[in-house]
Amino acid sequence: xxxxxxxxIVGIRLGSVYALVALGYTMVYGIIRLINFAHGxxxxxxxxTMIFTVPVALALGLPAWAAVAAAAVVCALVGMGTELIAYRxxxxxGNNMTALITAIAMSLFLENLAQAIPAIGPNPKVxxxxxxxxxxxxxxxxxxxxxxxxxxxxxxxxxLLYWFTQRTRMGRAMRCVAEDKAAATLMGINVNxxxxxxxxxxxxxxxxxxxxxxxxxxxxxxxxGSLLGLKAFVSAVLGGIGIIPGAVLGGVVIGLVExxxxxxxxxxxADTFVFLILIIVLVLKPAGIMGKNVGEKV
Amino acid sequence: xKKYLSILLVxxxxxxxxxxxxxxxxxxxxxxxGAEESSEPIIIGTISPNTGGLAxxxxxxxxxxxxxxxxxxxxxxxxxxxxxxxTTDDQGDPTxxxxxxxxxxAQGVGLIxxxxxxxxxxxxxxxxxxxxxxxxxxxATADSLTTEDDYIFxxxxxxxxxxxxxxxxxxxSGCEKVGVVYCAADVYSKGLYDSFSAACExxxxxxxxxxxxASMDVQDFTNQFAAMVxxxxxLVYAPFYYDVIGPYVVPQARAAGYEGIIMGADGYDGVPxxxxxxxxxxxxxxxYWTNHYYPGDTSEKVQSFVTAYEEKFGTTPSAFGATGxxxxxxxxxxxxxxxxxxxxxxxxxxxxxxxxxxxxTGSFSLDSTGTPIKGAAIISFADGGDKVVTELVExxxxxxxx
Numbered sequence: 002x003x004x005x006x007x008x009x010i011v012g013i014r015l016g017s018v019y020a021l022v023a024l025g026y027t028m029v030y031g032i033i034r035l036i037n038f039a040h041g042x043x044x045x046x047x048x049x050t051m052i053f054t055v056p057v058a059l060a061l062g063l064p065a066w067a068a069v070a071a072a073a074v075v076c077a078l079v080g081m082g083t084e085l086i087a088y089r090x091x092x093x094x095g096n097n098m099t100a101l102i103t104a105i106a107m108s109l110f111l112e113n114l115a116q117a118i119p120a121i122g123p124n125p126k127v128x129x130x131x132x133x134x135x136x137x138x139x140x141x142x143x144x145x146x147x148x149x150x151x152x153x154x155x156x157x158x159x160x161l162l163y164w165f166t167q168r169t170r171m172g173r174a175m176r177c178v179a180e181d182k183a184a185a186t187l188m189g190i191n192v193n194x195x196x197x198x199x200x201x202x203x204x205x206x207x208x209x210x211x212x213x214x215x216x217x218x219x220x221x222x223x224x225x226g227s228l229l230g231l232k233a234f235v236s237a238v239l240g241g242i243g244i245i246p247g248a249v250l251g252g253v254v255i256g257l258v259e260x261x262x263x264x265x266x267x268x269x270x271a272d273t274f275v276f277l278i279l280i281i282v283l284v285l286k287p288a289g290i291m292g293k294n295v296g297e298k299v
Numbered sequence: 300x301k302k303y304l305s306i307l308l309v310x311x312x313x314x315x316x317x318x319x320x321x322x323x324x325x326x327x328x329x330x331x332x333g334a335e336e337s338s339e340p341i342i343i344g345t346i347s348p349n350t351g352g353l354a355x356x357x358x359x360x361x362x363x364x365x366x367x368x369x370x371x372x373x374x375x376x377x378x379x380x381x382x383x384x385x386t387t388d389d390q391g392d393p394t395x396x397x398x399x400x401x402x403x404x405a406q407g408v409g410l411i412x413x414x415x416x417x418x419x420x421x422x423x424x425x426x427x428x429x430x431x432x433x434x435x436x437x438x439a440t441a442d443s444l445t446t447e448d449d450y451i452f453x454x455x456x457x458x459x460x461x462x463x464x465x466x467x468x469x470x471x472s473g474c475e476k477v478g479v480v481y482c483a484a485d486v487y488s489k490g491l492y493d494s495f496s497a498a499c500e501x502x503x504x505x506x507x508x509x510x511x512x513a514s515m516d517v518q519d520f521t522n523q524f525a526a527m528v529x530x531x532x533x534l535v536y537a538p539f540y541y542d543v544i545g546p547y548v549v550p551q552a553r554a555a556g557y558e559g560i561i562m563g564a565d566g567y568d569g570v571p572x573x574x575x576x577x578x579x580x581x582x583x584x585x586x587y588w589t590n591h592y593y594p595g596d597t598s599e600k601v602q603s604f605v606t607a608y609e610e611k612f613g614t615t616p617s618a619f620g621a622t623g624x625x626x627x628x629x630x631x632x633x634x635x636x637x638x639x640x641x642x643x644x645x646x647x648x649x650x651x652x653x654x655x656x657x658x659x660t661g662s663f664s665l666d667s668t669g670t671p672i673k674g675a676a677i678i679s680f681a682d683g684g685d686k687v688v689t690e691l692v693e694x695x696x697x698x699x700x701x
Contacts, residue, residue, distance in 0.1 A: 007525045007555065015519065065577075123350035123390070127546050130577030136554065145554055218518040219575045220546040222352065263522040269483050269511040
């Protein structure tokens, strides 16, 4: 029984990180039909920003997690910069395929740029402790404070995002643009600004995901975004890409599959099962678990 | 006119190639006829992970080599010839390792020190034998790397010894049930698991649980250690590298409720620099690992090396620095014995099992496969207040394996 609870906790905490990252993929896809492969690398940008800002926050007497504010700003700027410099010009001239290739190029560019910056360099860095060490005993299993915070913060961020897209003016504008760009323009919505805002929010979320990730797995390296991004992308597709609750569900499912495979089937086959599940779900339900007919995105 | 232009272009290319050659000591084409020209420098190439996740290993090896070469040149070189080094980087990646090897061969290098990890070294052993180039690895411990009658040698013990020493230590400290967390896909981790479990069987220690990971740098080891807790073991052998031990393995193992001994191998060298700041350091109590040498060793050889290294680089040398340093002196002894720096002659000298090398990591001779016969230092970690401290427990010899 304690193995089961332990496995469940590990699965949920992995899943909540995947879900946060998947939200970024899903938001951008929902609005411009672009799979932003650079999103995983925004996590890396957030992680490295915090390597530098956590000591500053501590020196100012703030808790370590307050450093996420600076990271969110940096990530949002990088996200908006990527949209303005790379994606927007390509979208005007090319088609979906050129945009996709640009996204892959952007991902490699960010990874290599980070390696070339002397203060970052190609060697991994170990982060500071973000939340208090220790945890709560549940039966014979210890639930770390870090895990509890990861789950709570992820849930709060997801609810806020859902509320934002459903209830606020800007959120509605985002959904309008996702549904029909031309009609949105006619309704007086500034499409370009709305897309830029989507990138800002999606990338800002990457900073929060980076905080959660480094609190749990305190090792930051320039290629950390690639496998993490891939799994988050799988989560988004699994849940139904373009649908916010779908990304959350997909993330949690992937996290649980990974954890339970490790505990109960074969610990060296965790990734195999993650991608196997993806194939099975897509064969049975090509639009993803929560996917419906096309057109109802974001 | 055209002719001059083409010559000029060729010269430009040669210069550009020489510039690509890497680090500080670039030179024109290396000695093709080797020993014939006694004034020509002897060139030693190094391959190590100077960047990437295992950069601490590469930095150790290159600095150790640099110190040894500087000392040798100051004392008049080898056979009166100056020693030069060409440094290459494999980033801890087997493909890059082969690229680095090929670039050294293209530059005419016949004596190579490298690489640091077994995974990388296994990618170049065939090529080295085929090209008849001496390969002397400072720290690649996998058994399969060196065989009799080949060009591959090393300055460290092999995993069959290292794993058996760990098992002998487990037996000695009274453990009856042990477990293993390892990576089945990695030649180093898997090799150590095999030798450790075989030795445990020999000593009557039960291996009650074995769990694998998908790769050497997965992020979550919690479930594996939870399985160790439910198996009720008092020692877990976890052969991974320092980059995951400090931030992931140890804290997660303790959080999963595992309180027993964690035992590791030479991959643990460098862990104290990879510990999360502000984390609970008591997690690092009861961790033991086998290493090639201990910098606190009071022998004169070790102390003079450590002092010289600290003076030059300002840090305490890791085992990678020590074995890198030893590799250069092993080449020196072999070249002097052969009277030539020809790869085939140096190979024959290294293959002589009666030669004794008096090195920092021990005084040893090589066995018929080219692996040193020497002891292993058992080192422990402990919570030292604000950092993780290391301490020598004991040095175990091959005779302790009986």
